[in-house]
Amino acid sequence: MVKLHYYPSNASMIPHIVLEELGIPFELVLVDRSQNLHKSADYLKLNPNGKIPTLVQSTPGEPDLVLYESAAICLHLADTHHSDAKPAGNLMPPLGSAARAHAYKWLLWLADTFQPDIMMYYYPERYVATSDLAVVGGVKAQAQARIHGHLAQLDSALARSAFSARPTQDFADAEPTEPDAAVGSVDGGHWFLGQRYTVVDPYVFTLCRWTRNFDTGPARSFPHLGPYLQRMVARPAVQRVCVREGLQPQWV
Ligand SMILES: N[C@@H](CCC(=O)N[C@@H](CS)C(=O)NCC(=O)O)C(=O)O
Numbered sequence: 001m002v003k004l005h006y007y008p009s010n011a012s013m014i015p016h017i018v019l020e021e022l023g024i025p026f027e028l029v030l031v032d033r034s035q036n037l038h039k040s041a042d043y044l045k046l047n048p049n050g051k052i053p054t055l056v057q058s059t060p061g062e063p064d065l066v067l068y069e070s071a072a073i074c075l076h077l078a079d080t081h082h083s084d085a086k087p088a089g090n091l092m093p094p095l096g097s098a099a100r101a102h103a104y105k106w107l108l109w110l111a112d113t114f115q116p117d118i119m120m121y122y123y124p125e126r127y128v129a130t131s132d133l134a135v136v137g138g139v140k141a142q143a144q145a146r147i148h149g150h151l152a153q154l155d156s157a158l159a160r161s162a163f164s165a166r167p168t169q170d171f172a173d174a175e176p177t178e179p180d181a182a183v184g185s186v187d188g189g190h191w192f193l194g195q196r197y198t199v200v201d202p203y204v205f206t207l208c209r210w211t212r213n214f215d216t217g218p219a220r221s222f223p224h225l226g227p228y229l230q231r232m233v234a235r236p237a238v239q240r241v242c243v244r245e246g247l248q249p250q251w252v
Helices: 012-023 041-046 070-082 098-122 134-164 180-187 198-210 225-233 236-244
Strands: 002-006 027-029 052-058 067-070
Touching: 002 098, 012 070, 012 198, 041 052, 041 236, 052 070, 067 070, 070 098, 070 198, 098 134, 098 198, 134 198, 134 225, 198 225, 225 236
Parallel strands: 002 027
Antiparallel strands: 002 052, 052 067
């Protein structure tokens, strides 16, 4: 049995979507952040960072696998639900392929570059040793400017992947060539790495969702990200997660 320790709209949404996409039976365990339970002694035993999510996988006769870090959880779920017989359901490109290398690159970039800037935007006071509102506001503004750059980077990567996608390819190379100027208007109905949906998609979706209330430049306002996010919202697994977590529209 798999248990996902979650809080609505937190990073736990990323593996939650992956679990739904893979059709794995799982149990959701609420870590009530409103009661600071992510810092409780019991939760810290699972995740010493006091962060959400944590996945606990129990297999009879084996010690529990306790895993934190959204990207690691998603990769583990993709690895353990990989099928050579039914490759269409796999959520990572084949081992050793260029597409898989790009998947690693994007997952790490999302986790170590984009996600920390979002945290800095929402919690700027954590990053300065003063309560001076002008200083705190400056940290927030700088984070928002960097996030705008990250969204632009995702948007142009999507443009390239639309340009490179071929119906016969299992996984399009995510960064094959410089984008063609004409590609700006192309909406190939594709996913982040090309024709095939991967665990990168729920990660991109969730971080983009966190910009939905930005007064300027939310992810949905970018030319390629906008339609892409709508394709994500149309996926039944994404809809099930948004409903189960009790999220209010606008979802993205
Ligand atoms: N890189 C970690 C980050 C997790 C993370 O920052 N989670 C946030 C919720 S979105 C959290 O638990 N914050 C609580 C806190 O910082 O006190 C992951 O993706 O698992």
